[in-house]
Amino acid sequence: MGPRERELRREAAVLIETDLTGLPVLLIGPAGAIGAAERRYRRAGAVVDVVDAPDAVTPEVCARAALAVLVGPASTWHEARTALTGRCPVVTEPSGEPRRGRVVLVGAGPGGLELLTVAAVRALAEADVVLTDRLAAVGDLAALAPGAEVVDVGKRPGHHAVPQPQIQRLLVERALAGLTVVRLKGGDPYVFGRGGEEVAAAVEAGLPVTVVPGISSAVAVPGSAGIPVTHRDVSHVFTVVSGHVPLDARQAAALVALEGTLVVLMGMHNLVPITTELVRAGLPGDTAAAVVERGFTPDQRSIVGTVSTLPDLVSRAGAASPSVIVVGDVVEQSAVWTRRVDGVAGRTERMVVA
DSSP, X not given: OOHHHHHHHHHHHHHHTSOOTTOEEEEEOOTTTSHHHHHHHHHTTOEEEEEOSGGGOOXXXXXXXXXXXXXXXXXXXXHHHHHHTTTSOEEEEOOOSOOOOEEEEEEOBTSSGGGSOHHHHHHHHTXXXXXXXXXXXXSOHHHXXXXXXXXXXXXXXXXXXXXXXXXXXXXXXXXXXXXXXXXXXXXXXXXXXXXXXXXXXXXXXXXXXXXXXXXXXXXXXXXXXXXOSOBTTTBSOEXXXXXXXXXXXXXXXXXXXXXXXXXXXXXXXXXXXXXXXXXXXXXXXXXXXXXXXXXXXXXXXXXXXXXXXXXXXXXHHTOOSSEEXXXXXXXXXXXXXXXXXXXXXXXXXXXXXX
């Protein structure tokens, strides 16, 4: 890369990192060369108009622009430059390297746009295709991934509309076609998200693949209800398990022997057999336990009891997935949370039945 190209890239990067909300931007360049630039300017909030031929840069089109960007070969379109002279600022940027497909696994966190990482937002803005999970509730994907094809491949308990092998085929096929494919997953891709399988599929196909970590609901959702998974002098270890299937006697005994915090994801369907097996393994029935339902939504609520009473409390409350189950003495810290003076009124409904 020569000095001039480095300067062009720096110039373009400065603009893209600026808040361009509402600014009319005219992107000029041949079809196929301006896709990445268009996504970046839209991400920065600009109102983008695209022109792909020199003779289309008319006075009327120029009059609508507050900034013009000549992309790649368009920097030599003298007719376009002449039409723009004196009408608005003009910058240039290279069209970049030839397109090569790639895969990006993105953790969307436990829910809500505010819990997306900066890296996740950037990955979505650069996506050509987004394969999204049911639990990846981040708001308006059309705004986060402008121009991208959005494919819902989400799973519900007991119903996998798009089986995992088909998800991996879609991911590989789109990337082999030269597209940037974002696999958007709730929580973190590697926490019960089958991220390892999808990375393996991309690697096997010879595709570049990266992973953007996400905030896991295993820690964040209990925390949103004032339940720390560890607490000094209470618990110095926590274990996260999948509740897709009940615990067997050996697993339950090992978890009880740890004497720490147990966090169960996707376990509402098996709440009764899980808690029953823990008590059989020697966990005192009066050990504090809670279900935090619909974390990080306006309907979030906590149901707090003991490992023996929790299934009945949950049934009476009509709680359902998505929920996180927490077992251990740290649950008692949720009582402290209810006394905070800076809480958001109405955010969490705390239900406690002795």
